[in-house]
Amino acid sequence: DQQVKQNSPSLSVQEGRISxxxxxxxxSMFDYFLWYKKYPAEGPTFLISIxxxxxxxxxxxxxxxxxxxxxxxxxxxxxxxxxxxxxYFCAARGGGKLIFGQGTTLQVKP
Amino acid sequence: GAVVSQHPSWVICKSGTxxxxxxxxxxxxxTTMFWYRQFPKQSLMLMATSNEGSKATYEQGVExxxxxxxxxxLTLSTLTVTxxxxxxxxxxxxxxxxxxxxxxxxxxxxDGTRLSIL
Numbered sequence: 001d002q003q004v005k006q007n008s009p010s011l012s013v014q015e016g017r018i019s020x021x022x023x024x025x026x027x028s029m030f031d032y033f034l035w036y037k038k039y040p041a042e043g044p045t046f047l048i049s050i051x052x053x054x055x056x057x058x059x060x061x062x063x064x065x066x067x068x069x070x071x072x073x074x075x076x077x078x079x080x081x082x083x084x085x086x087x088y089f090c091a092a093r094g095g096g097k098l099i100f101g102q103g104t105t106l107q108v109k110p
Numbered sequence: 111g112a113v114v115s116q117h118p119s120w121v122i123c124k125s126g127t128x129x130x131x132x133x134x135x136x137x138x139x140x141t142t143m144f145w146y147r148q149f150p151k152q153s154l155m156l157m158a159t160s161n162e163g164s165k166a167t168y169e170q171g172v173e174x175x176x177x178x179x180x181x182x183x184l185t186l187s188t189l190t191v192t193x194x195x196x197x198x199x200x201x202x203x204x205x206x207x208x209x210x211x212x213x214x215x216x217x218x219x220x221d222g223t224r225l226s227i228l
Contacts, residue, residue, distance in 0.1 A: 034216050043116070043203050043219035044154070051214065089154065096142070098205075098217055100154045 003027050004092050006101035014109055019077040021104050023090035026071060030092040030099075035064060035075045038087045038103070047088075048075070080108045112208045113137055116220025123194065124228055130190045131223045133160075133204030139184035140206035144217065145177075148201045157202075160187040194227045201225075 005024045013019045021035075031052050036044035050057040050064045050073070057064050063076045077084055085108050091098040113136040121129050133143055143160040158179055159167040166179035176198075178190040187206075191198055201224055205217040 032214070036219075041119075041201070041222065041224060043114075043205075043221045046216045046218060049214070049216055097144070097156055097159065099156070102153045 002102075003094075004090060004099045004101040006088075006090060006104050008104050009102070010105040010107070012107045012109065013080050015082055016079045019075075019080045019084065019106055019108065021075040021077075021088050021090070021106065023073050023075075023101050024071060025073075025092050027092065027094055027099075028068075028071065030094045032093040033064070033066060033073050034091045034093070034098070035062075036089045036091060037084075038089060040087075044089060077106075080106075082108050082110050084108050112211075112215070112218045114204065114206050114218045114220040116204055116223055118223060119221060120224045120226075122226045122228065125195050126193055127227075128190055128192045129194055129225060130188055131202055131204075131225075133187045133189070133206070133220055135185045135206045135208075138206075138208040138210065140187075141184060141209065143181060143187040143204055143206045145179065145187075145189050146203045146205065148203060148222075154203065157189075160189075162187075191225065194225070196227045199225055199227045 034049040035047045038044040048062045066073045087103045089103045090101045115134045117132045141162045145157045146154040157172045160181040162181045168174045181187040203222040205219040207217045
């Protein structure tokens with residue numbers, strides 16, 4: 001029973017363009033949503049989060065949108081840079097615990 | 111701030127060996143730490159929640175006698191994989207959150223431990 005889903009295993013975009021990573025969830029009791037970036041053989045690095053009572057949070061090139069009615073969130077990266085190439089995980093917090101999606105591998109081409 | 115350190119980063123050992131992994135919060139105290147496991151190209155799966163001064167809480171399907179967790183201080187949690195076998199080979203990652211800075215604080219992760227059992 002996958003409570004957090006990232007349906008796109010990979011995404012390729014051109015440098016300078018927008019990257020949009022998507023995430024769906026099933027549990028309406030999640031109170032926080034987070035995005036992490038991960039390189040192979042390293043731990044995830046926190047990028048940005050959003051409370052369930054908000055619909056948008058922006059931090060520099062990163063913006064997270066939350067659509068509670070659709071149980072959907074997305075991460076926008078603009079402009080995308082080659083250094084953004086990594087695996088991106090969305091995570092939802094419920095009961096103090098994080099539930100992770102399967103991850104999306106983003107490749108930003110120069 | 112909110113740095114989590116994990117050691118060792120890589121372990122190769124023979125089947126039947128017990129392996130201890132340490133997770134430290136370097137610049138904050140954590141009453142709760144979390145242990146995750148990640149198989150290749152898969153998601154991070156929560157194994158257990160480590161509670162300072164009390165027993166860990168294990169997720170369904172995780173053997174507590176196999177994965178011993180000790181959280182003896184506010185800055186250190188250890189995971190011991192007992193009598194490890196090849197199927198225990200995986201990437202183990204810990205995380206912690208600076209709870210003193212409010213509910214919005216994210217979990218920060220260590221760099222993980224690659225465990226390979228021969």
